[in-house]
Amino acid sequence: MTKKDVLIVGAGMTGLTAGLALAEAGKSVTIVDKGRSVGGRLATRRIGHAVVDHGAQFFTVRSEEFAQAVRMWEADGIVGVWTNGFDSNDPDGHPRYRTEGGMSQLAKHLAAACRNAGAEIVVKQRVDAVIDSGDSLTATYEAATRVPDEVDAMVITSPVPQSVDMLRAGGTPVPDDALLVTYDCVIALLVATDDDVSGVLGPIGARQAPLDPMFTFIADNKTKGISPETLLTFHTEPALSAALWNLSNDAILDRLQAELSRVLGSVKPTSIQVKKWRYAAPRSGHTDRCLRVEGTSRPIYLAGDAFGEAKVEGAFRSGRAVADALLDGSE
Ligand SMILES: Cc1cc2nc3c(=O)[nH]c(=O)nc-3n(C[C@H](O)[C@H](O)[C@H](O)COP(=O)(O)OP(=O)(O)OC[C@H]3O[C@@H](n4cnc5c(N)ncnc54)[C@H](O)[C@@H]3O)c2cc1C
CATH class of the missing domain: 3.90.660.10 (Polyamine Oxidase; Chain A, domain 2)
Known part of the structure; x- marks a missing residue:
């Protein structure tokens, strides 16, 4: 197996955003998720002929960084404004966006963009340990149906208690701050x-x-x-x-x-x-948009909607921030 630059654990909004930015910057990237499909909490289910969002219901836009991406998704016909407020008698004027066909379609759209940029996306693989061997970082898989991935950098975007479990299982240091996230x-x-x-x-x-x-x-x-x-x-x-x-x-x-x-x-x-x-x-989240694990031979970052700000926009911005951290640090 060719050694990749970056392994991203989690193909939700954070992992896909980070993966796209890194792949577009020329990094070789694998994104791995334990779910049957990409999306994480951007989750849509079919029940009979009905389609139902059962995780995130809509998203709002506050930052120019996110607004730029949303304008592109709107132009591509992926997202649109659902409503400007939930009180029909008194709308507050802030657009709430829905995704055409359900939230998971936004994740699928991002996953396609990642693949076009050269990233590999693997689903139905649960990482159970993240190991720092000194020469490289290794992720091992629960079912042992995938050869452990060896990489130069890792971004872990699962909910933080799950990320902590992966670090602990591999004997990798756990940041004290990560233990405060609930x-x-x-x-x-x-x-x-x-x-x-x-x-x-x-x-x-x-x-x-x-x-x-x-x-x-x-x-x-x-x-x-x-x-x-x-x-x-x-x-x-x-x-x-x-x-x-x-x-x-x-x-x-x-x-x-x-x-x-x-x-x-x-x-x-x-x-x-x-x-x-x-x-x-x-x-209770962390104020920074991503958190570097100290004391490892190569960069391991925790990222996700618990970092910086919550929700879909927070996840997007954490994904961008962790990609910037890896690219700016030439790591
Ligand atoms: C019920 C509900 C309602 C919500 N409503 C809204 C809303 O209306 N508006 C809004 O903006 N936000 C809402 N959110 C929040 C929004 O969904 C999240 O902020 C955002 O989707 C988080 O993205 P993420 O990539 O950080 O995390 P996730 O989407 O959780 O992605 C993490 C990924 O990591 C994977 N993973 C975990 N462990 C492993 C492992 N060991 N190995 C491999 N992969 C692993 C998971 O399968 C998952 O796909 C809601 C969330 C929920 C659950």
């Missing part, structure tokens, strides 16, 4: 119905906390414009998600039934799926 979990309910939901969710097709105390976000993927059929996404409030976390899916549905009925009124579900996000959003 996340909220979220339980998502994906609710199919044949009924008209406009009376529940209004013309924009969504409600956001604090309008509902138990669900931080409720959206109809059809009204949002990504699904041919109605399918609702409910995100359960983090403290309630944590309280229910260890229950079976059936028991979670039992416990949330009354809250669901309160919101749905006369709308009757035809099916409900449960999706758990253990690391949904950083509760």
Whole structure:
């Protein structure tokens, strides 16, 4: 196997953004993800004919750096404005973007750009250890179905507790700051119905906390414009998600039934799926956009939406920052 310049763990927004910048700058890059497809929390599922975003629901744009990328994705027909606010009577004017066909399509678009720039993308491979042998950095894989990758630099973009596990398993130093990063979990309910939901969710097709105390976000993927059929996404409030976390899916549905009925009124579900996000959003993140692991022979960086700022935009900016750090340092 040819030794690559950089291995990126995680093909979510952070890893794909970093991979694209590095590959376009001429680095040889492999991006590896344990998931069946790219995207991470940019996650879309098909249920029957319906299409449902069950992780990130939309994204906002605050920085010029991200705005430039979003303008390109808009020109390519990948993303578009869903709404300028969730209160139809009082829009706040800030565009919320959706991805055509669901959030995972944005990740697929970025993955295609990475491949065009020469990067290799590997899915269904879980890194279990990151080893610094002095001559190079090595990632080993859980299933041993892939020869360990040896590289000159590594970027680890998984949620930080998972990144810490990989470092520890390989005997690689763990930055103290990484141990301070924590996340909220979220339980998502994906609710199919044949009924008209406009009376529940209004013309924009969504409600956001604090309008509902138990669900931080409720959206109809059809009204949002990504699904041919109605399918609702409910995100359960983090403290309630944590309280229910260890229950079976059936028991979670039992416990949330009354809250669901309160919101749905006369709308009757035809099916409900449960999706758990253990690391949904950083509760306490790190102020820098990426974090170099000290004491290694070659650069290992931690990056992701826990660094600098949260959400899709934060992940994008962390990906750019870690690529810049590797390129500026000629590492
Ligand atoms: C329920 C929910 C709602 C959200 N709503 C919004 C929203 O409306 N707006 C918004 O802007 N943001 C939202 N977010 C946050 C947004 O999705 C994230 O900030 C962003 O997608 C994070 O991207 P990332 O690349 O940093 O991390 P991730 O997308 O988590 O990518 C990390 C990747 O690492 C991979 N990985 C982990 N461990 C390993 C391993 N051992 N080996 C190989 N690969 C591994 C994972 O499979 C994953 O693909 C939401 C998130 C959730 C979960």
